[in-house]
Amino acid sequence: MAESVNARKLKIAVDAMGGDYAPATVVEGALAALRESNNRFEIIFVGDEKKIKEELKKHESTGLNFSIVDAPQVIEMDDIPTIALRRKKNSSIVVGMKLHSDGEVDAFASAGNTGAVLIAATFILGRIEGISRPTIGSVLPTEAGTKSIMLDVGANVDCKPHHLLEFAIMGHIYSNMMLGQKNPKVALLNIGEEGTKGSEVILQTYRLLSESKLNFIGNVEGRDILLGKADVIVCDGFVGNIVLKFAESVLGVLKRRLRNYAVKNIFRKLTFGFLARGLRKALKEFDYQEYGGVPFLGVNGVAVIGHGSSSAVAIKNMIYRAEEMVQKKINQRIKEALKNYKLKTEV
Amino acid sequence: MAESVNARKLKIAVDAMGGDYAPATVVEGALAALRESNNRFEIIFVGDEKKIKEELKKHESTGLNFSIVDAPQVIEMDDIPTIALRRKKNSSIVVGMKLHSDGEVDAFASAGNTGAVLIAATFILGRIEGISRPTIGSVLPTEAGTKSIMLDVGANVDCKPHHLLEFAIMGHIYSNMMLGQKNPKVALLNIGEEGTKGSEVILQTYRLLSESKLNFIGNVEGRDILLGKADVIVCDGFVGNIVLKFAESVLGVLKRRLRNYAVKNIFRKLTFGFLARGLRKALKEFDYQEYGGVPFLGVNGVAVIGHGSSSAVAIKNMIYRAEEMVQKKINQRIKEALKNYKLKTEV
Structure with a gap:
C-alpha cells in the first residue's frame, strides 16, 4: 500500500476518462508531468485503451514512463454515483481504485465524477481505523x-x-x-x-x-x-x-x-x-x-480529485499532489494524529 | 402603522448611533436623502441628542425636514444583543423601534448592531400572522x-x-x-x-x-x-x-x-x-x-438594516429602501401571499 513503498518508483494510476476534456487533457497533463519530472514516477493510464492510444499519438511520448490498463466503461460526469459504480465495474474509476487497493499502484488520481470517486475510494480502499x-x-x-x-x-x-x-x-x-x-x-x-x-x-x-x-x-x-x-x-x-x-x-x-x-x-x-x-x-x-487536485482524506490509500474542468496543467498538478501525498506518508501521520490529538485530558 | 399612511408625509426613524462611523455618516447620509428627495419624507434622528446636534452643525440643514428624539444610550456593535436590549432601554434601537410600534413613524432604519435590531424588531413590532x-x-x-x-x-x-x-x-x-x-x-x-x-x-x-x-x-x-x-x-x-x-x-x-x-x-x-x-x-x-440596506421581513413594521461599515451614501440608500418598503406596502403583500402561495392543492 501507499505507505510501504520506498525502493521502487512510485506508481500513480490516472483516470484517463475523468474530466470534461478527457482523455485529451489527462493524457497531455500526465505526459507533461513525466517529462517535467524526468520520469520520477510511473503513470498508469486507466481507461478506454483505444481512445487513450489515439490521444497518445498526438504527443511525443518516447521514453516516458507510462502504461495503460484498459477500462472500457466510462462513468460520466452526470451519472448518479451509486448506480454507475454498480453497473460499470469496468469503468476507469472502479478499475483504477481496485489497482490501488490491490497494491498495484500507490495512488489514484481522477478529475472525473467526484461523487463516484469518493464512494469508490470509501468502499474499495476502506476507511482508516478511527475515521x-x-x-x-x-x-x-x-x-x-x-x-x-x-x-x-x-x-x-x-x-x-x-x-x-x-x-x-x-x-x-x-x-x-x-x-x-x-x-x-x-x-x-x-x-x-x-x-x-x-x-x-x-x-x-x-x-x-x-x-x-x-x-x-x-x-x-x-x-x-x-x-x-x-x-x-x-x-x-x-x-x-x-x-x-x-x-x-x-x-x-x-x-x-x-x-x-x-x-x-x-x-x-x-x-x-x-x-x-x-x-x-x-x-x-x-x-x-494551479493547485490541481484536492485530497480525499481518511481512506486507506491516496485518492486525489481534480476539478471537472481541469486543464492539462491542472492534471499535471493533480498528479504531483498524489505523488507528494504518498511520499509524505499522509495516512501514516493521520493514524498517529488520531491517537495524539483527540482530547487534552487523554495521554 | 406602516400600511395605513397615505395623506401625510412618511416618517422614517433613523438610528443616529448605528454603524461604525455613526453619528457622522448617518447625519450626513440622512441630510443628503432629504436634500436629494426634496423633503419627500420626514426623518427622525433617534440617538444622543447632543452628539447629533454637534454633527448637524457641520452641515447646511436649513429647510430640511427632520427632528430629533433623544435616546442617550448606545448599543455598541459588539454588545451582546439580548443583554444590551434589556439593559439599555434608552438606546436608539429600543426607542426608535418603540416609536415605530407606537405608530409615530412608518419605518425604522439602522446600521447598528444587527442582532439587536432583529431581536428588537421581532419583540417590539411583533411577527406578521402566519410568519x-x-x-x-x-x-x-x-x-x-x-x-x-x-x-x-x-x-x-x-x-x-x-x-x-x-x-x-x-x-x-x-x-x-x-x-x-x-x-x-x-x-x-x-x-x-x-x-x-x-x-x-x-x-x-x-x-x-x-x-x-x-x-x-x-x-x-x-x-x-x-x-x-x-x-x-x-x-x-x-x-x-x-x-x-x-x-x-x-x-x-x-x-x-x-x-x-x-x-x-x-x-x-x-x-x-x-x-x-x-x-x-x-x-x-x-x-x-449601493443598495444600502437589507430588509428584515416578517415583522409588523418596516425595519431596514444597513451594513455596519455604511458610508453616507449607503445610509442614504438605506433610507430610500425603507421609504420604498412602506410605499409598496410589502407587509400587506406578504400577508396576502401567505394565503395564496402555500400549497398548490389549497385554494
Missing part, C-alpha cells in the same frame, strides 16, 4: 500568502461533532505536511467569533475542538476565509461545498464583467489589454487549476 | 443584470422546512415588489441540482416548495448565486450568512491584491491608475453600499 467519515478538503489561497485547507467541501452533508473533529485532525496533518504550517491554526467556520454562536452541532464541536490538543483558535466567519486567519477551516460538507463553488464562480464573474466593461470603447480596450496580463498574474494563486 | 420566523435577506447583483434576494442570511441558524417555505414566500414578494421581477424564480440553495441532494431538511423543503404555488425552479448551487438563475435564493441563516460575508470579503481581497501587484513598478502603477476607475465602475453594482 468514521472520510473527507474531501479544498486548498485555498489566502491574502497572508499561505495556503489553507477547508474541509469538508462536499463528501458529508450532515455532520456530527465528532466527524468535524476528525476533519480537523486530518486537516491539521494536511496543513502541516503538505502546506508547510508548523503548528496549523485550526478554526471552526461559524456566523460569529463568539463561542456562543451557531447551531447545537456547532456549539458541541466548538467544545470538542477546545478540548483537543489541536491549535484551535476558535471561530472564523465567512469574511475570514481568504484572509489566512486560520490554516484549517472546519465545516460540514453542505456549507463547505456551497462556499467553494461560490468562490470558484466569483473570479469568472469578475473577469467577464471587466471584459464587458472593457470592450465598450477603444480606450478602455487598450487599458484593459495592458492590465489583462497583470490581472492574471495578480490572481494566479486564486486559480484552482 | 413563525422573520428573516433577513440580502440583495445581490447578478451577472444577468438583475438583482436577486438571498434569504435567510443570519437571523435563523437552525431552520425547519416550513421556515424555509416562509422565507421563500417573503422573498417572492420582495423580488416582485422591490426588485421588479414579474414572476420571481425561486430556488433552494443546495449542493447539487438534483432533487435528491442535501440533508433531510433540504429534501423536505424541496418537496414543500414544489407543492407551493411559487415559481419554484429547483435547486441552485453555490456557483449559480451570482449568475441570476434564480431571483429568490432560499437557505438557512447559517449558510446564508457565511456565503454573504465571504462574498463581501472577496471584492476587498481582489482589490488589495491588484493594488499590491500594481505598486511593484511604475509601468504597472500607471496602467493600474487608468484601470482603477474602470474597475470601480465595472464592479459598482457588486458593492453593497
Whole structure:
C-alpha cells in the first residue's frame, strides 16, 4: 500500500476518462508531468485503451514512463454515483481504485465524477481505523500568502461533532505536511467569533475542538476565509461545498464583467489589454487549476480529485499532489494524529 | 402603522448611533436623502441628542425636514444583543423601534448592531400572522443584470422546512415588489441540482416548495448565486450568512491584491491608475453600499438594516429602501401571499 513503498518508483494510476476534456487533457497533463519530472514516477493510464492510444499519438511520448490498463466503461460526469459504480465495474474509476487497493499502484488520481470517486475510494480502499467519515478538503489561497485547507467541501452533508473533529485532525496533518504550517491554526467556520454562536452541532464541536490538543483558535466567519486567519477551516460538507463553488464562480464573474466593461470603447480596450496580463498574474494563486487536485482524506490509500474542468496543467498538478501525498506518508501521520490529538485530558 | 399612511408625509426613524462611523455618516447620509428627495419624507434622528446636534452643525440643514428624539444610550456593535436590549432601554434601537410600534413613524432604519435590531424588531413590532420566523435577506447583483434576494442570511441558524417555505414566500414578494421581477424564480440553495441532494431538511423543503404555488425552479448551487438563475435564493441563516460575508470579503481581497501587484513598478502603477476607475465602475453594482440596506421581513413594521461599515451614501440608500418598503406596502403583500402561495392543492 501507499505507505510501504520506498525502493521502487512510485506508481500513480490516472483516470484517463475523468474530466470534461478527457482523455485529451489527462493524457497531455500526465505526459507533461513525466517529462517535467524526468520520469520520477510511473503513470498508469486507466481507461478506454483505444481512445487513450489515439490521444497518445498526438504527443511525443518516447521514453516516458507510462502504461495503460484498459477500462472500457466510462462513468460520466452526470451519472448518479451509486448506480454507475454498480453497473460499470469496468469503468476507469472502479478499475483504477481496485489497482490501488490491490497494491498495484500507490495512488489514484481522477478529475472525473467526484461523487463516484469518493464512494469508490470509501468502499474499495476502506476507511482508516478511527475515521468514521472520510473527507474531501479544498486548498485555498489566502491574502497572508499561505495556503489553507477547508474541509469538508462536499463528501458529508450532515455532520456530527465528532466527524468535524476528525476533519480537523486530518486537516491539521494536511496543513502541516503538505502546506508547510508548523503548528496549523485550526478554526471552526461559524456566523460569529463568539463561542456562543451557531447551531447545537456547532456549539458541541466548538467544545470538542477546545478540548483537543489541536491549535484551535476558535471561530472564523465567512469574511475570514481568504484572509489566512486560520490554516484549517472546519465545516460540514453542505456549507463547505456551497462556499467553494461560490468562490470558484466569483473570479469568472469578475473577469467577464471587466471584459464587458472593457470592450465598450477603444480606450478602455487598450487599458484593459495592458492590465489583462497583470490581472492574471495578480490572481494566479486564486486559480484552482494551479493547485490541481484536492485530497480525499481518511481512506486507506491516496485518492486525489481534480476539478471537472481541469486543464492539462491542472492534471499535471493533480498528479504531483498524489505523488507528494504518498511520499509524505499522509495516512501514516493521520493514524498517529488520531491517537495524539483527540482530547487534552487523554495521554 | 406602516400600511395605513397615505395623506401625510412618511416618517422614517433613523438610528443616529448605528454603524461604525455613526453619528457622522448617518447625519450626513440622512441630510443628503432629504436634500436629494426634496423633503419627500420626514426623518427622525433617534440617538444622543447632543452628539447629533454637534454633527448637524457641520452641515447646511436649513429647510430640511427632520427632528430629533433623544435616546442617550448606545448599543455598541459588539454588545451582546439580548443583554444590551434589556439593559439599555434608552438606546436608539429600543426607542426608535418603540416609536415605530407606537405608530409615530412608518419605518425604522439602522446600521447598528444587527442582532439587536432583529431581536428588537421581532419583540417590539411583533411577527406578521402566519410568519413563525422573520428573516433577513440580502440583495445581490447578478451577472444577468438583475438583482436577486438571498434569504435567510443570519437571523435563523437552525431552520425547519416550513421556515424555509416562509422565507421563500417573503422573498417572492420582495423580488416582485422591490426588485421588479414579474414572476420571481425561486430556488433552494443546495449542493447539487438534483432533487435528491442535501440533508433531510433540504429534501423536505424541496418537496414543500414544489407543492407551493411559487415559481419554484429547483435547486441552485453555490456557483449559480451570482449568475441570476434564480431571483429568490432560499437557505438557512447559517449558510446564508457565511456565503454573504465571504462574498463581501472577496471584492476587498481582489482589490488589495491588484493594488499590491500594481505598486511593484511604475509601468504597472500607471496602467493600474487608468484601470482603477474602470474597475470601480465595472464592479459598482457588486458593492453593497449601493443598495444600502437589507430588509428584515416578517415583522409588523418596516425595519431596514444597513451594513455596519455604511458610508453616507449607503445610509442614504438605506433610507430610500425603507421609504420604498412602506410605499409598496410589502407587509400587506406578504400577508396576502401567505394565503395564496402555500400549497398548490389549497385554494
